[in-house]
Amino acid sequence: MLIIKWSLLYDAVCVALANLPLFIFFLVTGKLLYNKFVKVSVLLLFTLINTFLILLNTVDIFYYPFHLQRADADLLYVLRNPFVNGTWNVLLTTLAVFIFCCCMAWFVYKGILKMIQSGTPVNHFLPTNILLIVFIGLFYFSGSKKIVPTYPLTALEPVQLPVAQNSLHTFIYSLYRKNETALPAANYMSSVQQQSLFSIHKKNNAGASSKKNIVLFIMESVPFEFFDSSSRYKVTMPFLDSLVNKSTYFTNAFSFSYNSNKGITAILAGIPTITDIPLYHSNYTSISRTSVGQVLAKNNYSSSFFIGDNYDDFGFAQCCKWLGIQHYYCMEDIPGNQQMEKHSMGLQDEYVLNFMQQKLGTLQQPFFAVQYNISTHYPFDIPKLYIDKNPKPSTTEPMRSMQYYNDCLRHFFADAAKQDWFNNSVFIFCADHWAQPDSKNIKVDEVGSFRIPVFIYDPGREKKVRISTPVSQLDIVNTVLHFSNFQDSMISYGINLTDTLLQPHRIVYNKINNTIYQAINDEYVLGFDAVEGKALYCYAYQKDPEKKNNLIGQSALPAIENIIVHIKAFLQTASNHYRNRGK
Known part of the structure; x- marks a missing residue:
C-alpha cells in the first residue's frame, strides 16, 4: 500500500508540474486567451506535453522489465532498432500504443478545451501563482546549479523507488544530467587506503606462452540458468554442453548491469558505466582507459567485431572505434543480406557466423575477433527453417532461441576446426547481461539476476575445470590481453581469469540502477x-x-x-x- 500511495502522489505531482505553465498562462493572458490562434496553440502545446507524459509511462510497461528502472536518457540510444527491424509483433504493439496515445490525446484535448471555455476567475489562481513565482525566482537566481533529486524523501526503500517514480520526471532529469556521472563524488576514505583496497592500475602476472588467436563470443541476454544443470531452465544444447565439459567454466560469474550498452563497455574496456547514457556517448570518452584494439595492434594483432544488426545500432560501432578495434562488420557488410531471413534485431546468427568464418580465414595470425550474437535477444524470433526441422518442445521462447544459437555455433566450430588457425586459438564466452529465462514468469533476484555464463575453451588444452571464485565481466579484457602475451600495465576494474591467485572470497560489483550498487x-x-x-x-x-x-x-x-x-x-x-x- 505504501508503494501505491507514493506512486499516486508522485504521478499527481508530475502532472501538476507539467501543467503549471498552463495555469500561469491562464492567469496572465486575460482576454488574449480567447484569441483563436492563441487558444489553438495552447491546446496543441499542452495536449502534446500531457500525451508525452502518458506515452513515456506507457513505454515503461514494456521497457521496465529489461531495464529495471524508469525511463532515462539511455532510452534514446535503444529506440532505433525495434523500429528499423521490427517484426509484426513489435509493429502491432507500437501501433496499439500509438492508438492508445491518440485516444488519450483526444481526452486531454477535450479536457483543456472545456477548461478554457468554462473560464475561471483570475483571483482563484493569483495567490498560488505569486507564491510559485517567488520560489522559482529563489531557485534560479540563488547563484548555484541545482540538481533536483529524482526521489522524494519518503518512507520508501531505494530498491522500491523505481516502481513509484514517474517516467516523465526520471527521463527529463536524466536528460538534464546525461553528461554527468550518476555517481556523486565519494570521499569515504583516504586515497592511500582506497588504492590499497581497489586499484584500476593492473598488470597480468604472466602472459600466455605464445600469442593466441582470440575469439570472444558475447552472448546476448543469456542467463546462467541455461547452463545450470540444477535449473528448470537448463537448455538442451549438446554442442555447447560438450564444449563446456572441456573448458574452464566459472560457476559464479556476474554481469555489471542489466544493459547491453553497459555490458559491452564492461567486457571490452573493463570499465563500469556510471553515467545514465552509454559511456562511449558521454562527455567521459576521454577517460583514461586501455583501448584493447590499439594495445593489440602494437602487439601485431588485427581486431574485428561482427554483429548482425544495422551499422552502429546501440552505438556499438562508436564503442569499437573508441576502443581502437580496427574492423566493424554488420548486416550491411554481408553479401546477399537482403535475401537472408532476419531477426527483429537484424540478421540471424547463422549468417553472421558464416561470414565471420570466411573473414577469419583471410586474416593474418594472430587476430582478435568478437562476435556479438542477436538471435537470443527478445522477441526470440528464430528462422522458420529451424522451427520446421525442430518441432517446438516444451521450452520457453528464450530457451528455444538458445537452442538455435547452439546449432549455429556447432556449425561454426565444425568448420573452424578444419582451419590452420584453430589449434592456436582460444575461445572466450561471456553473456552481456542476465535476462529472464521465462518471459511469462518474471522473477528478479539480487544475486540470480546478475549471474551469467562465462567459460574459456582452448583446443590445445582441452580439460574440464570448474572455478567457483566470483568473477565478473570486468575481468574479460584482462584475460584477452593475457592470451595476447601482453605484460605491460593496463587500466581495468577486473583481473585476469587465468590467474592462479584468484581469491576464493573475492568481491565483484553490480549496478542495479543509478542509485544502488551491489557487492x-x-x-x-x-x-x-x-x-x-x-x-x-x-x-x-x-x-x-x-x-x-x-x-x-x-x-x-x-x-x-x-x-x-x-x-x-x-x-x-x-x-x-x-x-x-x-x-
Whole structure:
C-alpha cells in the first residue's frame, strides 16, 4: 500500500508540474486567451506535453522489465532498432500504443478545451501563482546549479523507488544530467587506503606462452540458468554442453548491469558505466582507459567485431572505434543480406557466423575477433527453417532461441576446426547481461539476476575445470590481453581469469540502477545506496536463498564490514576516475 500511495502522489505531482505553465498562462493572458490562434496553440502545446507524459509511462510497461528502472536518457540510444527491424509483433504493439496515445490525446484535448471555455476567475489562481513565482525566482537566481533529486524523501526503500517514480520526471532529469556521472563524488576514505583496497592500475602476472588467436563470443541476454544443470531452465544444447565439459567454466560469474550498452563497455574496456547514457556517448570518452584494439595492434594483432544488426545500432560501432578495434562488420557488410531471413534485431546468427568464418580465414595470425550474437535477444524470433526441422518442445521462447544459437555455433566450430588457425586459438564466452529465462514468469533476484555464463575453451588444452571464485565481466579484457602475451600495465576494474591467485572470497560489483550498487562474494550480497552513502541490505545468500534475513542493522559482522569498506573503495575509485578522467 505504501508503494501505491507514493506512486499516486508522485504521478499527481508530475502532472501538476507539467501543467503549471498552463495555469500561469491562464492567469496572465486575460482576454488574449480567447484569441483563436492563441487558444489553438495552447491546446496543441499542452495536449502534446500531457500525451508525452502518458506515452513515456506507457513505454515503461514494456521497457521496465529489461531495464529495471524508469525511463532515462539511455532510452534514446535503444529506440532505433525495434523500429528499423521490427517484426509484426513489435509493429502491432507500437501501433496499439500509438492508438492508445491518440485516444488519450483526444481526452486531454477535450479536457483543456472545456477548461478554457468554462473560464475561471483570475483571483482563484493569483495567490498560488505569486507564491510559485517567488520560489522559482529563489531557485534560479540563488547563484548555484541545482540538481533536483529524482526521489522524494519518503518512507520508501531505494530498491522500491523505481516502481513509484514517474517516467516523465526520471527521463527529463536524466536528460538534464546525461553528461554527468550518476555517481556523486565519494570521499569515504583516504586515497592511500582506497588504492590499497581497489586499484584500476593492473598488470597480468604472466602472459600466455605464445600469442593466441582470440575469439570472444558475447552472448546476448543469456542467463546462467541455461547452463545450470540444477535449473528448470537448463537448455538442451549438446554442442555447447560438450564444449563446456572441456573448458574452464566459472560457476559464479556476474554481469555489471542489466544493459547491453553497459555490458559491452564492461567486457571490452573493463570499465563500469556510471553515467545514465552509454559511456562511449558521454562527455567521459576521454577517460583514461586501455583501448584493447590499439594495445593489440602494437602487439601485431588485427581486431574485428561482427554483429548482425544495422551499422552502429546501440552505438556499438562508436564503442569499437573508441576502443581502437580496427574492423566493424554488420548486416550491411554481408553479401546477399537482403535475401537472408532476419531477426527483429537484424540478421540471424547463422549468417553472421558464416561470414565471420570466411573473414577469419583471410586474416593474418594472430587476430582478435568478437562476435556479438542477436538471435537470443527478445522477441526470440528464430528462422522458420529451424522451427520446421525442430518441432517446438516444451521450452520457453528464450530457451528455444538458445537452442538455435547452439546449432549455429556447432556449425561454426565444425568448420573452424578444419582451419590452420584453430589449434592456436582460444575461445572466450561471456553473456552481456542476465535476462529472464521465462518471459511469462518474471522473477528478479539480487544475486540470480546478475549471474551469467562465462567459460574459456582452448583446443590445445582441452580439460574440464570448474572455478567457483566470483568473477565478473570486468575481468574479460584482462584475460584477452593475457592470451595476447601482453605484460605491460593496463587500466581495468577486473583481473585476469587465468590467474592462479584468484581469491576464493573475492568481491565483484553490480549496478542495479543509478542509485544502488551491489557487492557480491561467495557468501554475501550487499546493496549500497551510493547517494546516501550507506548499506541498505546484506544477505547470506547461500544459507538464505530467499533473502529474508537482512543482516544490516544486526550485530556487526567483520565479514560484512569488510564488504562495506570494499564497495566504498570501488565507488570512490570509479567516482574519482570519471571526474578526473583518470588523471
